Amino acid sequence: MxxxxxxxxxxxxxxxxxxxxxxxxxxxxxxxxxxxxxxxxxxxxxxxxxxxxxxxxxxxxxxxxNSIIHPEPPFENQTDISYRKILMNAKGVFSEIYTSGNQSIHGYVTSIMNDFFVFYSPVFHAVYIPMQHLKYMIPYDSNVTPYSLTQERFPLSPTTVTLARTFDQQLKKLEGQFVILDLGEHPNKIGQLKSIQNSLIELIAADGETVFLHLDHIKTVHLP
Incomplete structure (x- = not known):
């Protein structure tokens, strides 16, 4: 190091x-x-x-x-920065994040739990993201808003779903609901979350077929 x-x-x-x-x-x-x-x-x-x-x-x-000799980071200076501290500082700061696929997500960190955080986006609304799958975060200037929307057109509306401490417990709360996994990058990642047990997600796809996915490979979850 x-x-x-x-x-x-x-x-x-x-x-x-x-x-x-x-x-x-x-x-x-x-x-x-x-x-x-x-x-x-x-x-x-x-x-x-x-x-x-x-x-x-x-x-x-x-x-x-190269004229930018010492750019000032957007978050307050800390002697020992860490991933969790950065997430805490990012709460309420308009940011871009990337997990996988061909698109990033724009919005705000609203809640930080043990192993996942909630990111509120005007496109996807409340997105549950395991901390292990964030590839990068880009905070924007304080005068920038998502898609130049005014606060009236994009009020910050955190999810009304009660948050659990861990990601698997959070998904247990969503059993029986229609969910979109990994931003819907694949048709078999959209459907009814039937159950989650032993880190395996049972999902009912559009054609009624059952699909099983391992929790460790799920990068984002949100409701339509």
């Missing part, structure tokens, strides 16, 4: 699991389980869990505004 800290302030490139292209930028900060990068325009908070490789970047490969 000390060797990696020596790269703070330098331009690096990262290989992140689940992301095909390398992420490049200036290494701003490093915590025990999270890394902070600035790509010349935005700050990226990346859990170290998904870091496959980090190395110095070739200067010619970067499109970075």
């Amino acid at each position: 000390l060797a990696m800290k020596a790269l703070i302030g330098k331009q690096v490139e990262l290989t992140i699991s689940g992301i095909k292209t390398k992420i490049q930028g200036k290494l701003i900060d490093l915590g025990s389980d999270i890394i902070v990068l600035h790509n010349g325009k935005k700050f990226l908070y990346i859990p170290l869990l998904h870091l496959q490789q980090l190395a110095l970047a070739e200067e010619t490969a970067l499109d970075y505004d």
